Amino acid sequence: MVKKSNKDSMISTVELGRAIKRRREETNMSLRDLADKTGVSASTLSRIENGTGKPDADNIARLTNWLDVPIDRVMKGKSKKDTVEPVVYYPHEATPEIVEAHLRADKNLSPETAKSLSELFRVAYSQFSDSEKK
């Protein structure tokens, strides 16, 4: 018989919340920005990021979709081997194009600064992806 104490929840919500928050701050989005983008309300996002309660299936789907991570990373349904999966990690999907979009959207940065930072990231990015490629 499978016990079902509230403790052994099958989903690791805290990790999800941390991942969301990190990605959100990395891309300089507000909770309401993310809410518009994902369809999850700001209040719910706040709760999730702080690990309060468990999001329902739809919101998990929406958020993992936005994060572009497999849901299995969040729902520990160890189907095959007991890979003690770490947690939600998320590869930087920050392409130079995305970064530049964010920089240019930042009202606190002058166009010149935004441009310079874009350039900077592009240089670093090319370095990174080069070293990645074998």
Next chain:
Amino acid sequence: MVKKSNKDSMISTVELGRAIKRRREETNMSLRDLADKTGVSASTLSRIENGTGKPDADNIARLTNWLDVPIDRVMKGKSKKDTVEPVVYYPHEATPEIVEAHLRADKNLSPETAKSLSELFRVAYSQFSDSEKK
């Protein structure tokens, strides 16, 4: 902005229900048997198999775990990057001197920040040009 009419749910519950029912009948298990095995109550199982309502995250995890199928099979998250706003990228001459000038001229940046960023760019730039000259 992502609309959120209750219709376009991110999870396809009906398929999950069908799969559960099929597998359960294949193995000649009653709802209560499955309930004992998975931790999901018989009543909830009945609802899921009949496609009534949407199971919460925990139950989805338990059932997909029992089915031994990846959850992504149930949660249809098109992980495509159709949300990336198109951006025109215009490269420009980004020497450390020019970048630094821009940063220092930006009155929205503290001198320390400008300096740090200049430094950062110089490091990345030197590495980049090093790898350029093979």
Next chain:
DNA sequence: GTACTATGTTTCACAGATGGGACACGGCTT
């Protein structure tokens, strides 16, 4: 026939997740 059991369904009260709105705080601008 009457019991009894097994199975799926439905009822019901409850716990909790959700989203809109209000709130407090901080940063800017005037």
Next chain:
DNA sequence: AAGCCGTGTCCCATCTGTGAAACATAGTAC
């Protein structure tokens, strides 16, 4: 100073999934 705007959090009414128990039905044994 005051006002305004953005941000995160919290409150609260509403909605929804859940599980135990009651229910309906069918089959089986007596």
